Amino acid sequence: GRTGRFAAADLGATSGRVITGLVGPDTLELAEVHRFPNVPVRLPDGLRWDALALFQGILDGLRTAARPGPVDSVGVDSWAVDYGLLDADGALLGAPYHYRDGRTDGVAEGVWERAGGATELYRTTGLQHLPFNTVFQLASAAGSAQLGAARTLLLMPDLFTHWLTGSVGAEETNASTTGLLDVRTGGWAGGLAGRLGIARGLLPPLRSPGDPAGTLLPHVAAYTGLPEGTPVTAVASHDTASAVVAVPTTEPDTAFVSCGTWSLAGLELPGPVLTEEARAANFTNERGVDGTVRFLRNVMGLWLWEECRRTWEGRGHPVDLPSLLERAAGERPFASLIDPDAPEFLAPGDMPERIAEFCRRTGQPVPGGPAAVLRCVLESLAVAHRRTLRRAAALAGRDPRRIHLVGGGARNALLCQWTADATGLPVTAGPVEATALGNVLVQARAAGLVGDLPAVRRLVAATQPLRHYAPRGDGSAWDRAAARLEPSPRNC
Numbered sequence: 001g002r003t004g005r006f007a008a009a010d011l012g013a014t015s016g017r018v019i020t021g022l023v024g025p026d027t028l029e030l031a032e033v034h035r036f037p038n039v040p041v042r043l044p045d046g047l048r049w050d051a052l053a054l055f056q057g058i059l060d061g062l063r064t065a066a067r068p069g070p071v072d073s074v075g076v077d078s079w080a081v082d083y084g085l086l087d088a089d090g091a092l093l094g095a096p097y098h099y100r101d102g103r104t105d106g107v108a109e110g111v112w113e114r115a116g117g118a119t120e121l122y123r124t125t126g127l128q129h130l131p132f133n134t135v136f137q138l139a140s141a142a143g144s145a146q147l148g149a150a151r152t153l154l155l156m157p158d159l160f161t162h163w164l165t166g167s168v169g170a171e172e173t174n175a176s177t178t179g180l181l182d183v184r185t186g187g188w189a190g191g192l193a194g195r196l197g198i199a200r201g202l203l204p205p206l207r208s209p210g211d212p213a214g215t216l217l218p219h220v221a222a223y224t225g226l227p228e229g230t231p232v233t234a235v236a237s238h239d240t241a242s243a244v245v246a247v248p249t250t251e252p253d254t255a256f257v258s259c260g261t262w263s264l265a266g267l268e269l270p271g272p273v274l275t276e277e278a279r280a281a282n283f284t285n286e287r288g289v290d291g292t293v294r295f296l297r298n299v300m301g302l303w304l305w306e307e308c309r310r311t312w313e314g315r316g317h318p319v320d321l322p323s324l325l326e327r328a329a330g331e332r333p334f335a336s337l338i339d340p341d342a343p344e345f346l347a348p349g350d351m352p353e354r355i356a357e358f359c360r361r362t363g364q365p366v367p368g369g370p371a372a373v374l375r376c377v378l379e380s381l382a383v384a385h386r387r388t389l390r391r392a393a394a395l396a397g398r399d400p401r402r403i404h405l406v407g408g409g410a411r412n413a414l415l416c417q418w419t420a421d422a423t424g425l426p427v428t429a430g431p432v433e434a435t436a437l438g439n440v441l442v443q444a445r446a447a448g449l450v451g452d453l454p455a456v457r458r459l460v461a462a463t464q465p466l467r468h469y470a471p472r473g474d475g476s477a478w479d480r481a482a483a484r485l486e487p488s489p490r491n492c
């Protein structure tokens with residue numbers, strides 16, 4: 001069988017990487033060729049992404065990828081919702097905002113009013129309410145000179161694809177996180193955009209995962225050493241959608257947790273669930289590949305821990321995760337639990353103090369030291385995984401018998417084991433690199449090297465290291481823990 005080599009640019013909230021993937025009938029091998037930091041910058045008017053530094057990181061990564069030889073194609077994925085705006089000349093209008101910037105505070109009400117209510121908005125888009133959905137970011141910019149001058153909105157992966165190729169498009173898995181895509185037709189919700197005063201021309205033509213997205217511009221080819229004419233392929237450019245492609249499920253009704261900065265917990269379904277119950281529980285229907293729906297909820301994930309670590313390290317206290325994990329395993333069980341969905345955890349800042357404040361407010365002991373904080377965060381995430389997955393199953397009328405935990409969190413044995421214990425379901429952990437694998441596999445499929453989604457997942461299951469965690473105990477301790485956390489009606 002034929003083998004292909006593909007380059008995936010995968011941008012996360014704290015770093016970006018270029019990874020190459022070798023794909024053949026029985027082969028799926030990744031190599032990380034370049035990693036670069038993603039450091040948001042606070043300007044007087046808000047928190048921004050350094051889009052130019054990220055693009056330079058992609059270029060340098062592609063240059064390293066080109067050393068052993070050409071690649072069959074390139075694909076870009078990143079976090080959702082954020083975008084750059086281009087003016088009539090195609091120039092970027094300012095650095096893109098970070099979704100954790102506070103400028104969208106309080107804008108939702110106005111959008112709901114113009115859209116005919118939150119229920120109507122959900123019926124149209126099927127999207128969970130997160131204060132930073134693109135639609136709310138645009139509403140917060142209404143009347144600004146920048147938005148007035150904007151002619152094209154490009155989501156982050158589409159922006160980088162544009163800079164690589166000159167082509168303009170909106171990849172649909174990521175477009176489904178904007179709050180402007182019609183969940184039933186899969187097209188832009190033109191009527192809704194109109195009611196919100198969003199110029200129709202701002203939203204580019206849609207592309208599906210696997211569609212061609214142009215070829216490298218001559219100066220990009222020259223810099224990277226990749227041949228002119230190297231194709232760029234639209235992948236499932238929403239990182240979570242790419243991660244779900246690489247969930248090595250072989251059974252129907254599997255639940256997943258894509259666990260990194262966020263824990264995206266839910267089910268893959270053949271169609272959306274648009275009931276009032278699903279809306280009230282704030283579940284989302286985001287697009288996957290091949291017409292699938294990612295029915296899930298955002299759980300504030302390892303961000304809680306990453307932000308603690310950033311706070312401590314900023315004060316000159318280095319954090320050694322492996323030794324803290326060992327100590328966390330020995331801390332007192334269920335000493336303090338937080339609700340990861342509490343809105344005060346969303347913005348960057350002094351996370352240890354916010355966790356302490358949550359514990360004081362709820363009459364629990366304040367975790368004393370990093371190992372206790374880590375235990376608190378991981379147990380709280382396991383409880384949140386349990387309540388979110390059980391809710392997803394009930395809302396969708398499914399009965400999952402297994403959980404696939406993919407992404408960086410799959411490295412965390414405590415989190416995997418506690419998720420199994422809390423849910424009473426076996427957890428298959430891995431692949432850690434689900435997003436990069438999904439990116440590469442969609443390119444390989446477009447090149448005709450792998451078959452349909454089940455075949456893609458069989459290849460992942462056959463080639464990637466996975467760990468299995470059986471649930472321990474009768475779950476009663478977790479029942480009591482879960483009862484201590486009031487179910488929050490909506491995230492953030």
Ligand code: LRH
Nearest residue numbers: 079080081239240262298
């Ligand atoms: C995860 C993710 C998630 C979105 C958030 C903005 O990286 O893409 O699916 O909700 O970032």
